[in-house]
Amino acid sequence: MQAYFEFQTPPRLLAGALALENIPHELQLLGAQRPLLISDAGLLRAGLLALCERALREGETPAQAVWTEVPPDSSISLIGRIADAYREHGCDSVVAVGGGSVLDTAKGLCMVIAHGARELGELMGCEAMPRGAHVPFIAVPTTAGTGSEATAVAVVRDDARALKMEFISGSLLPDAAVLDPRMTRTLPPRITAATGMDALCHAVEAYSCLQHNPISDAYARGAIEMIARSLVPATRGQGGDEARMEMACAATMAGAAFSNSMVGLVHAVGHALGGVCRVPHGEAMAILLPHCMRFNLDACAARYGEMLLPMAGPQVYVRTPQAERATAVIERIEAMLRELNAACGLPTRLRDTHASEEAFERIAQAAVNDGAMIVNPKEATREDVAALLRAAW
Numbered sequence: 001m002q003a004y005f006e007f008q009t010p011p012r013l014l015a016g017a018l019a020l021e022n023i024p025h026e027l028q029l030l031g032a033q034r035p036l037l038i039s040d041a042g043l044l045r046a047g048l049l050a051l052c053e054r055a056l057r058e059g060e061t062p063a064q065a066v067w068t069e070v071p072p073d074s075s076i077s078l079i080g081r082i083a084d085a086y087r088e089h090g091c092d093s094v095v096a097v098g099g100g101s102v103l104d105t106a107k108g109l110c111m112v113i114a115h116g117a118r119e120l121g122e123l124m125g126c127e128a129m130p131r132g133a134h135v136p137f138i139a140v141p142t143t144a145g146t147g148s149e150a151t152a153v154a155v156v157r158d159d160a161r162a163l164k165m166e167f168i169s170g171s172l173l174p175d176a177a178v179l180d181p182r183m184t185r186t187l188p189p190r191i192t193a194a195t196g197m198d199a200l201c202h203a204v205e206a207y208s209c210l211q212h213n214p215i216s217d218a219y220a221r222g223a224i225e226m227i228a229r230s231l232v233p234a235t236r237g238q239g240g241d242e243a244r245m246e247m248a249c250a251a252t253m254a255g256a257a258f259s260n261s262m263v264g265l266v267h268a269v270g271h272a273l274g275g276v277c278r279v280p281h282g283e284a285m286a287i288l289l290p291h292c293m294r295f296n297l298d299a300c301a302a303r304y305g306e307m308l309l310p311m312a313g314p315q316v317y318v319r320t321p322q323a324e325r326a327t328a329v330i331e332r333i334e335a336m337l338r339e340l341n342a343a344c345g346l347p348t349r350l351r352d353t354h355a356s357e358e359a360f361e362r363i364a365q366a367a368v369n370d371g372a373m374i375v376n377p378k379e380a381t382r383e384d385v386a387a388l389l390r391a392a393w
């Protein structure tokens with residue numbers, strides 16, 4: 001166990017049927033009544049934003065402004081423009097409805113408003129800054145993956161440098177997260193699979209990285225168990241609201257786990273793939289996870305082996321010799337990826353994504369400079385990362 005660790009508990013959760021309808025009351029408890037509603041065009045088209053707008057209106061906290069133009073990769077400049085809209089419309093709170101990009105954009109927005117900054121770039125090093133003014137913030141995730149609703153992390157693209165920047169601060173946590181089964185009912189199977197694999201990577205890396213602690217371990221184990229049980233059925237459209245809510249809870253728990261320990265090699269390389277080649281984060285995670293686990297195996301076989309218990313249950317765990325458990329975990333993940341590939345075409349090789357072999361050197365360089373690399377259980381050089389990328393090609 002770590003000689004010393006800190007654990008920030010996840011935010012208050014409003015979870016289950018009609019959770020959206022409780023947002024106005026939550027805003028009132030936070031002393032807010034003029035929210036800026038932030039989302040993306042896809043959720044507007046899918047009618048999910050209308051559900052949230054209606055809940056806000058009927059609860060007498062109607063949105064003062066609605067911003068629906070958040071792209072899949074948010075950026076520092078975009079956050080500056082949304083902050084201008086927040087101020088122009090006299091908003092006093094933020095309700096964010098979306099996946100990781102929307103939630104991370106909202107986190108950046110809250111930071112900019114809290115500190116009276118023009119743009120997020122001014123808040124580099126925010127982990128050492130005093131908390132600014134409180135901006136009431138409610139997160140409504142519409143994917144079960146990033147866990148952003150439970151993390152003190154925002155990943156935002158710096159367009160000028162083609163890099164994904166990580167901002168880390170306890171003040172980035174929302175005041176409340178809303179897990180409503182209506183929000184993931186229309187999620188396309190491939191997004192369900194990719195974001196679910198992101199959640200699995202959060203749990204696996206949180207459990208095996210150098211900064212894990214007993215409380216993050218508990219969240220990670222719980223998430224692994226639920227993802228092993230529900231991700232494939234949820235992707236296939238089986239299991240109804242129960243499977244989707246289990247994935248929503250698992251993603252939040254995995255988020256709480258890694259927010260308090262860290263991630264590792266899979267995320268370091270995944271961030272680089274996203275920054276250089278714009279490979280969607282969840283797809284990068286799915287492809288890289290088994291390769292990175294095999295790379296790390298000699299440094300953390302015992303930790304990986306322990307994950308067989310939540311993943312496969314006590315009977316399989318006891319039947320499997322200790323020396324074979326870590327490999328059994330990796331093989332189970334590979335089998336899950338094959339099932340997801342068959343169910344929705346989730347890519348299992350980098351050649352089937354936006355990645356290009358010519359970019360491998362740049363990706364490897366960016367990966368070894370990524371903050372997540374520091375806590376990986378085994379050091380990886382640029383050459384190691386390039387070899388991983390070739391193996392995943």
Ligand SMILES: [Fe+2]
Nearest residue numbers: 146198202267
């Ligand atoms: Fe992730």
